[in-house]
Amino acid sequence: MRSRWSYVYFLFYLVLGFVMLFLNNDVSKAVITLMNIIVVLTPLVGTVFGVMHFYNSREFTELLLAQPLKRSTIFLGQYFGLAISLSLSLVIGLGIPFIVYGVTQSSAIWDFSSLLLVGAFLTFIFVALAYNMALSNENKIKGFGYAILLWLTLAVVYDGLFLISLLVFDDYPLDKFALIATMCNPIDLSRILILLKLDISALFGYTGATFKMFLGTNLGMIVSLFVLCLWVAIPSWFILRKANKKDF
Amino acid sequence: MSLSRLLFILALLGANQLLYGEILTVCANCEYSSIQEAVAKSQEYDTVFVKEGTYEEYDIVIDKSLVLLGAENALIDATGNGYGLIIKADSVTIDNINITNIGQSYTKDFAAIYVSNSDNYSIKRCKLTRVFFGMLIEKSKNGIVSENQIYGESTTEAASGNGIHMWYCSKSQVMNNELSGLRDGIYFEFVTESVVTQNNSYNNLRYGLHFMFSNNDEYHNNTFTSNGAGVAVMFSKYITMTNNTFKENWGSASYGLLLKEIYDAEIRDNIFDKNTIGIYTEGATRIVYERNLFNRNGWAVKVSGACYTNTFVKNNFVNNSFDISYNSKVNDNKFDNNYWSSYTGYDLNRDGVGDIPYRPVKLFSYIVNRTPQTILLLRSLFMEILNFSEKVSPVFTPDNLMDNHPQVKRVS
Structure with a gap:
């Protein structure tokens, strides 16, 4: 919790926010630029910090396990401690410059808050995934490698495969497949969620009725948020299960 | 206002009187209680003045050069039966007449104001509501359509008409109109040398403004908002x-x-x-x-x-x-x-x-x-x-x- 790195992370977002607003001064345009950064960067940082934190505090964890404490309390406590501190760095670090530049008075306030919400969600998801990786690998290098690989897969490779499958199966009705495939990747899902908030929602409607029904209405927003919650809940449950069984 | 100016205006009004001849007034208890009747009795270049009130009339044929002038709240209710006004003469002016309830039809192009083979017509300050076609103008030239408000209640393309529909017209001016709830706000087919300016066309099913086979036209300073498509220009040259x-x-x-x-x-x-x-x-x-x-x-x-x-x-x-x-x-x-x-x-x-x-x-x-x-x-x-x-x-x-x-x- 008192990690130096979370301050560095906080300062990074603080500087990023100020620089971005200083450069183009337009709050709503800065939201779009920030989206690109947040959607890629928060998962990466969550992953790296998650793995690092687990391996660094391994001895301390073993010490705690010797105490009369429930296993679930220890591991969930560690997980939430890290995820919350990273999310706070993000929310406060970006929040300060945007409030200074008057986001509360601008119409972009909802876009901005959904951006922060999505950023926090992504942090929670990827810290949980990283913990899973670290828990199931004794070898630090391996654990670290798998975690980074997972991030790379979800951030880049998944989209590549998605694109190829869309192009190959061009002749088939793809609307539902495309939507479901997007739901299965938290990074894609977060991106779509923010884009829906920005004025691009009607652009999606261009492609067909299914998209329009799903992405043009509040239904899409609600389902997306629900799936994001699932993406936090399921890996956390896996942490619990693994932590309860694991022999230290 | 100085005296000389007042005199000048009075003189002008007098001249007007001479030029346009008689004024026939229409109201519930005037000499003429229906517009149709007044138009039938009028001479060329007369003015028919419609006083406040609702007139349940349709297919009013204007076949001579008249000025049809409405008072505030003069309303023609076509009761869904046919055309509102049918203009078949040159130099007709329609001013400040409100028309409502134009019937829908799949076989006829019922319009609030239908102009056919007219030279030098002018339609201004009319408010047309619940229309099928607002104005249907055919084979006419040198016309001015200005400051009108046309509102339809269209739901499907097949069962709706256009706000200002011109067909084989030339040298027309369409300006300062407001159009909404129609199929096309303004539709030009085979219309040449015409100008569309400062209109506001919004919430129409298909196009705000639509050109078909129309050459040498121009449109400036218009606003097209939330239409199926703002403006469509098809098969046309020199626009x-x-x-x-x-x-x-x-x-x-x-x-x-x-x-x-x-x-x-x-x-x-x-x-x-x-x-x-x-x-x-x-x-x-x-x-x-x-x-x-x-x-x-x-x-x-x-x-x-x-x-x-x-x-x-x-x-x-x-x-x-x-x-x-x-x-x-x-x-x-x-x-x-x-x-x-x-x-x-x-x-x-x-x-x-x-x-x-x-x-x-x-x-x-x-x-x-x-x-x-x-x-x-x-x-x-x-x-x-x-x-x-x-x-x-x-x-x-x-x-x-x-x-x-x-x-x-x-x-x-």
Whole structure:
């Protein structure tokens, strides 16, 4: 919790926010630029910090396990401690410059808050995934490698495969497949969620009725948020299960 | 007001009286209680003055040069049975007449005001509500349609009519009208040398303004908001479009401006704001696009085949999801001196012109053209990487399509 790195992370977002607003001064345009950064960067940082934190505090964890404490309390406590501190760095670090530049008075306030919400969600998801990786690998290098690989897969490779499958199966009705495939990747899902908030929602409607029904209405927003919650809940449950069984 | 001025006006009014002859007044307990009756009894160049009240009449035929003048709240209720006014003479003026309840028909083009074979007609300050067709004007010339308000209650294209529909007309002026809830706000078919200015056309099912087989027309300073598509110009030549605003034409297959099979047009100083597609162009040749602003559109310009010798000069492309979309590798159009907000080049010699050319067609827009579902990958990291590699060495997009002088600052 008192990690130096979370301050560095906080300062990074603080500087990023100020620089971005200083450069183009337009709050709503800065939201779009920030989206690109947040959607890629928060998962990466969550992953790296998650793995690092687990391996660094391994001895301390073993010490705690010797105490009369429930296993679930220890591991969930560690997980939430890290995820919350990273999310706070993000929310406060970006929040300060945007409030200074008057986001509360601008119409972009909802876009901005959904951006922060999505950023926090992504942090929670990827810290949980990283913990899973670290828990199931004794070898630090391996654990670290798998975690980074997972991030790379979800951030880049998944989209590549998605694109190829869309192009190959061009002749088939793809609307539902495309939507479901997007739901299965938290990074894609977060991106779509923010884009829906920005004025691009009607652009999606261009492609067909299914998209329009799903992405043009509040239904899409609600389902997306629900799936994001699932993406936090399921890996956390896996942490619990693994932590309860694991022999230290 | 000075005395001499007053006298002058009185003299003018007197002259008016002489020129136009008698005034026939219509009201519930006047000499004439119906407009039809008054029109039938009138002589050429008389004035029929309709006082306040609701008149349940339809198919009122005006077959001589008259002025039909309404008082405040003079309303003709056509009760859904047919046309409102039918004008079949030259030099007819309709002023401040309100018409409502024009019946819907699948076989006849019922209109609130129907003008046929008229020269020098003028329709102004009329408020037409619950109409099928607002004004249907055929084979007429030298007309003025101004300051009217036309509202329909259209729900489907097949069962609705147009606000101002002109067919085989010439030298007409349509200005300061407000049109909404119709199929097309204004529809021109075989109309030449006509001008459309300062109209406000919104929430229409199909187009705000629609040209078919109409040459040498121009439209300026109009606003088209939330229509199926803002303006459609099809099979027409020599159309000038300046200072218009096309905005919020959102939705599947929604355009700000649709160009199809048109030649030698000029499109200058227009604003395209928040449309799904700013300009959709197909088979358009020798078109000049100059100083237009494309702001926050899904696609600023979507070029779809057979567009030759078009020039895009000094336009501003700001915050569009896609600037230009092409569906082929061939390019015969010129892009020069435009401002592109997504331009990332530099300007070392500080002459206001970017030092490296800008390629407005992204690989992603090519992919989305092929498989629309890929739009879900909009702004993803993977797509950015692909776009970058395509930018470095174009394979799928036209390699000669570039702006060699991208502006660093917005063109004013």
